[in-house]
Amino acid sequence: MRILLVEDDAMLGDALKTGLQQAGYTVDWLKDGEDGRTALAANPYEAAILDINLPSISGLDLLKSLRTTSDVPVVIMTARDGLDDRIQGLDLGADDYIVKPFALAELLARLRAVHRRSQGRAQTVIRHGDLELDTAGRTLKRSGTWVKLTAREFQILQLLMQRMGRIVSKGDIETQVYSWDGDFESNTVEAAIYSLRKKVGRDLITTIRGVGYVINP
DSSP states (O other), rough: EEEEOHHHHHHHHHHHHHHHHHHHHHEEEEEHHHHHHHHHHHHHHHHHEESSSSSSSOHHHHHHHHTTOOOOOOOOOTTOHHHHHHHHHHHHHEEEEESSSSHHHHHHHHHHHHHHTTOOOOOSEEEEEEEETTTTTTTEETTTTOOOHHHHHHHHHHHHHTTSSSOHHHHHHHOOOOOOTOOTTTTHHHHHHHHHHHHHHHTTTTETTTTTOOOOO
């Protein structure tokens, strides 16, 4: 899942980006509210984490602008004494908030929860045939046996299973799985799909030549 982090504190932003990446997320990190607005308008993020106190425009103004065009899930970060900000953020359309200082594990749990709600799912496990993909634990079982996936393989499989029955283009996969500073080559997606088929079954992922990939229900 590709998310946008907008936080102007360099130390906190770097720590959050690192932690989120280690948890398997693709992260674009910006420090300016106006840059965040531009990025949200130009990229199909699946979630955003916004600090309230940002340069150029505040996180609340950014959220207000975003909600005129998008319903992407948003978690706002606020100071412990910012009750009015939290209330205003929720009224403006934030899906959740987290109070600084916080544990990374709590932020990850809140991200998973808002994303599940946006997908119309209450559970963390997606099932298909003999597969059980746990989006919270970031694990996969096939016929009850653990299957080891790389972070990229897990992200691609999660994307395809969440959009089951819909064709996902190579471009969509690249957009969701690779950040601006990520390295990928022209055959990176094809190589990951090939590896996934070896682990989960050759017939699970169907290639629609010239269009993309799909997991049929």
